[in-house]
Every structure is written in C-alpha cells, then in structure tokens.
Amino acid sequence: MKVIAQNRKAKHDYDILETYEAGIVLQGSEIKSIREGKVNLKDSYAKVKDGELWLYDMHISPYDKASYFNHDPLRPRKLLLHKKEIIRLMGKVNERGLTLIPLKIYINDRGRAKVELALAKGRKLHDKRREIAERDLRREIERALKYK
16 A cells, blocks of 8 residues: 555544545546645545535645647545445434535555545644643653653
C-alpha cells in the first residue's frame, strides 16, 4: 500500500468514530496525476446524493502530458461502497449530524486508488485546546520516563 496524500488536519478538527475503505471512479488523466502525488485532500468531504456516495472538493492537479483530454481538478468524484454501507452512513450522517471526511488516498497492492473515509464529529475550540494540552502532558511524561 502506497499512501499518496493524507488529510493531517482532520484528526485535529474532528473526532474520528469509524473508518471505511472506498474505491473511487477516476478518469485516465486523474489516476496518472494521483500516481505522481498531485492530490490535495484539504477541505474535502463526502456526501450521499441520490443513493450514491460522492467526494467533493478533492483537488487533483491536471496531468501535464494529457493536453486537451485533461480533467477538471475539483469535479465531484463517485465513491464505491456496498449499498448497505451507503444506507448505514446516510442514516448516521442525517440523524446525528456527523460528517464524512477523507483521511487519506492511497494505491493498494493491485494498483487501484482507494480513499479512506472517516465518519467524524466536529470538535469545538475548547476540545482542540484540551487535546493539545493532553498531548503535551503525555510527551513530558514520556521524556521524564525515558531519561530516568
């Protein structure tokens, strides 16, 4: 598995509840750009529309050698999940106010592009500060134990 891009800010801004692996429908120039690592997951999100799962605002830079057959960098891309999983996600997102965000995009062993989606709940500012304080405290404890 070769990780192409990660959404590092997601774990800071959201509490991750569950993760899912989804396939992604791409054009030829898009997969070539992904293999070159020209992907940005910042501010992207997934949404269920008409019983299908779509990924919005994921930026895939145009492939240099594709000339006029190139793709739109910000077009919505269809995600591939089982119907039961989509229905389950749709219920959770509508019912509890949760969000679907991509954590990373990678190429699996078979050469397919996959997206790791997370069912997440947004954090408030005071939650973020508490998380940072706890992380700093853990680091200090580890340092103290390491040098004793």
